[in-house]
Amino acid sequence: MAVVAAAVYFVLAVGAAVMFGKGMDRNLQGPRLRALWAEGLTAEARCTAVRTEEAQDAEGGFIVHRRPTLEFRTGDGRTVVFEDRQSRLEPAVGDFVTVHYGAADPEGDVTTRTPSFLVLHARAVITGVGSVFALITAVVLALVL
Template identity: 60%
Template sequence: MAVAVVYFLVALSAAVFFGRALDRQLQGPRLRSAWDGLTAEARCTGVRTEEIQDPEGVPVTQSHHMLEFRTTGGRTVSFEERQARLDVKRGEFVTVYYAEDAPESATARTPSFAPRHIRVLAPAVGGVIALVTAVVLAGVL
């Protein structure tokens, strides 16, 4: 029984750590801050392309859009969108989300479920798996 309890605590701690690390990797705090803030119409001022390799070594072309918008305070902000896959051409407009206190961290990525909730979902799923495994361990031992 003690082994199962120790296992559960270690596994639950690992799930919480993993959830926080994944949240940071997916830029959850920045995205949630932008999505909970304000919106603006941004104009695409240019598109930069770069050649990269996927995990199998196949060359892939990625496009990064340069966007410019005006905050509610009248400040003009330019940024390069590296996260969202946009289908806009130079001169076209797209909605961006930004935090009033950090407009340079804006994103054109639309709000989605996973980045909003991954910091809770990963530990919850890991906790359920840890609990089931600990119950099985307690029954075997």
């Protein structure tokens, strides 16, 4: 009976790990970013302006966000201007940063984020760690019950 309970727990826990990994991957914009990085289109963008935006955090404190406006030229010669709202980069006016963009929609599909291990492998890492934890816990449950 203990082995059956541990097996059911294991299946449910691995399912939860898979769903959590999928959700985190979407939250980190993994599919979109991996597609942009896979296209391999990059350009050097120049910061033309920086807008400061104040917001309030959950505890009521104030947070200041810096939103740089970046301008770059695509491989086919189009000039693209966009406000970077998702990067942690804080370039000053006149600084250059590398952007990754999509050929179909360089105005809407662009990021300053560089490929990172976490975004590239978030789903696999979270699912793997959750599955190992589920296995260890299931074994302990089978031995204790």
